[in-house]
Amino acid sequence: MKIKMNNRKIGYTYGSVSGHYPFRKKSSIAYESLLERDFLIMLEFNDSVSEVVGQPLSLIYKNKNGKTVPYTPDFLVYFNEPNTPLMRLKRKPLLIEVKPKDKLEKNFCEYKYRFKQAIKYAQENDLIFKIYDESKIRTQYFKNIMFLKRYQRLNFDNEDIDEILSFLYVSGNNSIEYVLEYFCVTKEQKGLMLSLIYNLLYHKKILCNFNQPINMETQIWLNELNEEESL
Known part of the structure; x- marks a missing residue:
């Protein structure tokens, strides 16, 4: 199998939306x-x-009509070295x-040839090929991210931040409601404290189960171990 390394260019796509995403303000994907x-x-x-690489390579393969055509996967995803004793093996990069x-179902007979080549390439290069549709992307995890993003740029006093982090360090897991009741008296105070909690969750200073809806019963705790996340 030949590998064509020049990436495809992003242009206008009919019926879709294209652009560049400032990934962690370090790269434009x-x-x-x-x-x-x-x-x-x-x-x-x-x-x-x-790290995430957009349109990392092009694979040359034969489609269902026997014609030689290129196929460019969307992303190549790299992972950090594991930082806990429970995760000793580094995760293989994902070719995505x-x-x-609906497009996968409608055009599977066409897509299966390119996907077969992608799987083969991944196996030969110590990667894992995965296909993501909206059921794997627009999950509760994603909904929580979009909700918390509203609070990411808010500024708070360091004293208030240290106070809640110290409290969670000593007390361990607590519900958001319990933390609000412990620190606040007025409705206004609770609103400000809640915004601070959401800000700390977005920046991973504190953690919760991001796969579950975030509400007053959500348990939160101090991020002491930089817990690994699955994908």
């Missing part, structure tokens, strides 16, 4: 749909992800295709 953009947002929030579920 091209996307060709809102679903691809949402996937990048999900990756950006995941601390186990170290992002497609809406």
